[in-house]
Amino acid sequence: MGKTYIAGIDIGGTGTKIGLVDEKGNIVSQATMPTNCATTAKEFVETVWNKTVGLAGNLTISGIGIGAPNGNYYNGCIENAPNLPWRGRIELSRMFSEVSGLRAIVTNDANAAAMGEMKFGGAKGLDHFIYITLGTGVGSGIVSGGKMIYGHDGMAGELGHTIVVPGGRSCGCGRRGCLEMYASVRGIVFTMNELMQDNPEVSALETTENLQSKHIYQAAVNGDKLALQAFDITASVLGIALANAVAFSSPSHIFIFGGLANSGDILMQPLRRYFEENLLNVYQNKVCIEPSLLPDSDAAILGAAALALDEL
Amino acid sequence: MGKTYIAGIDIGGTGTKIGLVDEKGNIVSQATMPTNCATTAKEFVETVWNKTVGLAGNLTISGIGIGAPNGNYYNGCIENAPNLPWRGRIELSRMFSEVSGLRAIVTNDANAAAMGEMKFGGAKGLDHFIYITLGTGVGSGIVSGGKMIYGHDGMAGELGHTIVVPGGRSCGCGRRGCLEMYASVRGIVFTMNELMQDNPEVSALETTENLQSKHIYQAAVNGDKLALQAFDITASVLGIALANAVAFSSPSHIFIFGGLANSGDILMQPLRRYFEENLLNVYQNKVCIEPSLLPDSDAAILGAAALALDEL
Numbered sequence: 001m002g003k004t005y006i007a008g009i010d011i012g013g014t015g016t017k018i019g020l021v022d023e024k025g026n027i028v029s030q031a032t033m034p035t036n037c038a039t040t041a042k043e044f045v046e047t048v049w050n051k052t053v054g055l056a057g058n059l060t061i062s063g064i065g066i067g068a069p070n071g072n073y074y075n076g077c078i079e080n081a082p083n084l085p086w087r088g089r090i091e092l093s094r095m096f097s098e099v100s101g102l103r104a105i106v107t108n109d110a111n112a113a114a115m116g117e118m119k120f121g122g123a124k125g126l127d128h129f130i131y132i133t134l135g136t137g138v139g140s141g142i143v144s145g146g147k148m149i150y151g152h153d154g155m156a157g158e159l160g161h162t163i164v165v166p167g168g169r170s171c172g173c174g175r176r177g178c179l180e181m182y183a184s185v186r187g188i189v190f191t192m193n194e195l196m197q198d199n200p201e202v203s204a205l206e207t208t209e210n211l212q213s214k215h216i217y218q219a220a221v222n223g224d225k226l227a228l229q230a231f232d233i234t235a236s237v238l239g240i241a242l243a244n245a246v247a248f249s250s251p252s253h254i255f256i257f258g259g260l261a262n263s264g265d266i267l268m269q270p271l272r273r274y275f276e277e278n279l280l281n282v283y284q285n286k287v288c289i290e291p292s293l294l295p296d297s298d299a300a301i302l303g304a305a306a307l308a309l310d311e312l
Numbered sequence: 313m314g315k316t317y318i319a320g321i322d323i324g325g326t327g328t329k330i331g332l333v334d335e336k337g338n339i340v341s342q343a344t345m346p347t348n349c350a351t352t353a354k355e356f357v358e359t360v361w362n363k364t365v366g367l368a369g370n371l372t373i374s375g376i377g378i379g380a381p382n383g384n385y386y387n388g389c390i391e392n393a394p395n396l397p398w399r400g401r402i403e404l405s406r407m408f409s410e411v412s413g414l415r416a417i418v419t420n421d422a423n424a425a426a427m428g429e430m431k432f433g434g435a436k437g438l439d440h441f442i443y444i445t446l447g448t449g450v451g452s453g454i455v456s457g458g459k460m461i462y463g464h465d466g467m468a469g470e471l472g473h474t475i476v477v478p479g480g481r482s483c484g485c486g487r488r489g490c491l492e493m494y495a496s497v498r499g500i501v502f503t504m505n506e507l508m509q510d511n512p513e514v515s516a517l518e519t520t521e522n523l524q525s526k527h528i529y530q531a532a533v534n535g536d537k538l539a540l541q542a543f544d545i546t547a548s549v550l551g552i553a554l555a556n557a558v559a560f561s562s563p564s565h566i567f568i569f570g571g572l573a574n575s576g577d578i579l580m581q582p583l584r585r586y587f588e589e590n591l592l593n594v595y596q597n598k599v600c601i602e603p604s605l606l607p608d609s610d611a612a613i614l615g616a617a618a619l620a621l622d623e624l
Contacts, residue, residue, distance in 0.1 A: 070594075128464035142560065144463070149456050151562020152440035153598065156456075161592040162556040165478070173592055244474040248454065248560050250463020280473040280485055282382075286465065 004062045008305030011068040013083030019301035025120030029055045041086045045095040064104035065308030067112030074154040076106045114141025116303030122293035129253040134260035138180040182237040185213035185259040192230040239274025257292035316374045320617030323380040325395030331613035337432030341367045353398045357407040376416040377620030379424030386466040388418045426453025428615030434605035440563045447570035450492040494549040497525035497571040504542040551586025569604035
């Protein structure tokens with residue numbers, strides 16, 4: 001049998017990434033294209049597949065893994081993903097199988113990334129861990145007994161939408177106090193703006209529409225008090241949410257990925273402190289919180305590929 | 313092969329229940345004895361096993377299932393259970409095996425009860441559900457993909473100690489705002505006392521040391537405004553906690569058991585409303601919240617037996 005390559009496809013709101021991945025997690029070839037490159041989902045799938053075949057050249061592709069917002073592992077569909085150009089239920093898995101003749105497996109982007117961490121990253125050999133992405137939103141994948149928790153309908157693992165501050169900030173989901181409104185890159189900007197309004201002229205930063213989490217990070221690195229406080233508040237809310245998650249599935253590790261996870265000790269130090277403070281005693285000093293070992297740019301492709309590798 | 317009987321043993325702070333259970337969940341014989349009936353754990357195990365053999369008469373016992381506070385499925389031990397007479401680590405599974413020559417399986421009481429619900433109660437045939445006990449404390453068992461979630465150390469499923477009211481009521485565990493302080497039989501008494509202090513002479517009840525949840529229930533049934541409000545507050549906190557739990561494992565059902573669960577619509581009606589209000593839209597109108605179908609008095613024995621049946 002020749003070498004096995006998997007097409008890992010990561011469908012995002014703006015761009016779609018395609019990578020050919022070998023069994024060891026090496027990306028041998030990759031490309032990016034705009035997600036709105038076609039008018040219908042069917043045309044999109046054909047365009048992506050043609051691109052994938054071109055990337056492969058004379059390599060043999062043995063399966064397809066797809067990560068997408070609202071992707072459902074059980075039925076291979078995405079449904080009403082708010083950031084994607086197609087409305088209603090899109091049968092991604094069926095469409096990719098038809099155009100390629102291969103098995104195509106779908107899951108949501110955070111679950112895919114968690115699979116990538118398990119197959120190729122810091123979670124290799126771990127059976128019980130939680131993976132959480134702190135990007136524009138907050139997503140998560142929960143692995144227990146070596147298996148991804150999908151739930152009865154494939155929709156498990158939405159820690160970003162657990163309510164951690166009852167009656168708190170309004171979330172895009174229509175409720176209040178979701179973790180995502182505090183621990184995402186948007187959340188920390190919100191926190192920083194609140195702090196600057198309450199404490200004018202304390203920070204070197206200014207409240208503008210262009211304020212981004214990277215500016216807050218840079219200011220914190222430079223010792224800006226309010227920026228450090230913004231990270232502290234973020235860590236305190238995330239610390240409670242992760243401690244609550246531990247009471248659920250008692251993982252040995254928690255991996256943090258994406259935008260805010262790249263802040264290093266500025267986030268991790270207060271996070272580990274608040275996390276331990278909020279853990280029930282039976283869990284204390286047992287759970288490692290670590291940044292993901294996968295590079296930001298490749299994690300989604302590797303994750304999508306890991307998903308397919310796991311099943312083939 | 314003759315009929316199989318399992319010894320289901322439920323070790324509680326006051327009493328220990330023993331039952332002989334057949335494969336269909338019939339308790340053919342049972343007994344109760346005080347948990348402090350012996351000075352050492354070893355003597356306790358011998359006493360319980362002698363009693364069990366006496367109960368069995370000429371029936372053949374093929375295995376032992378044990379539910380106990382802080383019981384650990386992986387290592388068969390209980391460790392520092394605050395309400396049991398023995399300190400440190402007690403190797404229950406090994407002790408019962410030695411005295412009986414049979415396999416003995418241990419888990420915590422709430423996990424055992426969840427197994428009972430799955431084998432003999434309302435969760436028959438369900439692969440994804442959450443079981444929560446609203447008694448003196450709040451315990452839980454989480455089943456995903458047909459398997460109990462034990463976590464890396466056997467300690468998963470402590471929903472009673474998720475923090476739902478940050479900075480809220482002081483809990484016996486040393487932290488603040490745990491679900492247990494609101495949604496247990498002690499929690500609702502606390503809530504009722506708070507309400508009566510803030511609204512003197514509105515309720516027919518009075519703040520005494522003897523106020524119990526059953527009095528609040530009876531007052532609520534009779535239309536007492538504050539008692540109804542106490543149930544409403546309990547339901548609102550529990551509704552958030554259960555909605556957050558759904559975002560974790562996306563179960564099809566949630567089963568509620570114990571003290572407060574026997575309050576019927578007085579609790580279930582506001583609970584279902586708050587639960588739906590706090591669910592992320594993808595989960596709405598999909599998850600059934602139901603009272604347990606197992607009788608209070610037998611659930612623990614049946615659960616312990618179900619645990620052993622599942623493994624033998």
